Amino acid sequence: GPKVTAAEASSVVEELRADAERARTPVAETARLHTPPDAHAPLIVDRPGWIDANVSSMRSMLGPVFDTMAAKRRREPGQLTRSVGGKVTGGEAGALMAFLAGKVLGQYDLAPEGKPRLLLVAPNILHAETQLAVDPADFRLWVCLHEETHRVQFTAVPWLREHLIGSARSLTSELVPDPDQLGAKLAQIASSLPDAFRSGGTGLADVFATPEQRARMARITAVMSLLEGHADVVMDDVGPQVIPSVAQIRAKFQQRRRGGGAVDRLLRRLLGLEAKMRQYRDGAAFVRGVTDRVGVDGFNAVWTSPETLPLPEEIEDPGAWVARVHG
Template sequence: MSDQPFGFSPGDDPDRDKRKKDSGGPSDPFGLGSGDMPDLGQIFTRLGQMFSGAGTAMSSGTSSGPVNYDLARQLANSSIGFVAPIPAGTTAAISDAVRLAETWLDGATALPAGTTKTATWTPTDWIDNTLDTWKRLCDPVAEQISTVWASALPEEAKTMAGPLLSMISQMGGMAFGSQLGQALGRLSREVLTSTDVGLPLGPAGTAALMPEAVEEFASGLEQPRSEVVTFLAAREAAHHRLFSHVPWLSSQLLNTVESYAKGIKIDMSGIEELAQGFNPASMTDPAAMEQLLNQGIFEPKTTPEQAAALERLETLLALIEGWVQTVVSAALGDRIPGTAALSETLRRRRASGGPAEQTFATLVGLELRPRKLREAASLWERLTEAAGMDARDAVWQHPDLLPSASDLDDPAGFIDHVIGGDTSGIDSAIAELEKQLRDEAESKDPKDPEDPQA
């Protein structure tokens, strides 16, 4: 293939290098250092709105929720800075790459194409299209923080006027929104596709690539950019085949993250100390406010009860990533010589804990690292050789059919099980899963207007 980068051009954004220099480093992941006064200015503006709106919120009974997502969006967009328009040629080329990848994937998996739309996203587009999913992931932890804030107040403070409690709750939501906004702003410039973190963050069926991040990623590799783009398009398309045609997968992934977050305990001692010594007048002091946001009291503490849930999630992520790697390698291996090297590069990128893992660890207390990705890929490859791709992909019919963490360490027994065709009890399990999916769908439908309870 040609080395022309599908319409990418290093000159598209003249401020790229300046943004890199100005962006926060790992030691300041949320950009709340002393030099980040524009963001703090927005925070103080929000504080004024919070004070003026506390009484109104209490009297009306409305709540802005545990996270100030408006602030999160504003800070994320502010940290992104200049966003160059995506050239039409780049959009067309990526669309062509996805279509080509889908054609090649047809011969490597029994699952049909799952993409209904192809998109090229700027960092701002990524935030707009993934924020709803981030809300679902972050709300459980933020709700705990909001509750703890109120419960940790001294008894005499609890007897004061209601607007004070509303102010405390809004302050927690603002602090978490500030962290979320800064983290997502940084992450939006580094993710390569909509499924880069292993979760379906974007709209269902939309295969989206991030041209600016892809260009930077490709610039450090020896492979032609056109091959890198096709490889990433194939990975994106393969993820959507799973998420679109394995109906339980997306909800189980998000539910597992959600339940994990709900079980996390917050370090009460730090919050109690801060709440008891809290002086509302200090919020007029920029230095005091900055110190508050940097105290780290909002970082959740993982409990032993979460260990099992974490193992299940890591195993499921490894199985997804391993399956994608196996299918993409089979589809592209003979067509793009650098497929194996690109797969290994992405595996190391995930295993070393990139920006996605750091973001989840900070916001949800969870590291999304598929620690057994190599073992999972090996299992899928061996299963394909022994039973064929139809039998391999049929394993995704029900979560009970998937390999366990122990199967990844010793896949021979699992492969023998699949080859032997032992599906005892699977019919009833699938029927139960279908019933659950129908019940979930019906629960989302509007109530019958003739229903007296509606």
């Protein structure tokens, strides 16, 4: 992370902690959603702390997937295979975590078998505000507004966390190929990589998913678009009231979201992060389109049950969601 003294790092952490608390009331009032009093407070972490939390969540999320893979094996792998395989997959996971740990500003950690809570990554926020040359106090509060909205979404809507975890686990288990099919799947991935680069889809998962699995993936993507777009809308609606330089921050941050050099853009496409950027844009358009038609309270019907979440085609057609849910 950025080179700072212990005193400077401590100051950033304390300010982020205060900003996270400061963001709670305006976010709740704007979203008209309220967290229960026993909801966990945000946790300020460094990059290793973010990695630790996500490795734990990854282990919990993928545990059932590994069980499925083990059940499909016809015979136990030898000691050499287990040793080499563990190092390869560990290296892949480590590389992924290292790449993301320098980019994520904040995250609501679903912690499938642990304690869900909001994480704010202090060194990344400090690096981003310096890189963008924006007012630090304004930028830190702005980030907290977005991330606090995610905390409100998952704590005010109790069923949402388990719904997402269950959907992701089920789909991931299905995407794992049978051991006998692994060679063919690898060949399919290699031959389809150029199309994956050109398509701008959701990343490598697009390459080997069946049409039915892509449809389920689209349902999950629609929910993620809703969550990210809603957080962007709330932060921008609250922003002018409490952040003098919000317009400048938004303009510069949009440019940052487009990525850096060629290697960075390549990794973003492979990991599906370009699709993630579209989620902010498309989700925000959906939220504003629905709110313009039925107001905030009408929009909040989206949190009623899994059946009222937007379908993939409704993200681009808010009127269709309004007609389906409100009649």
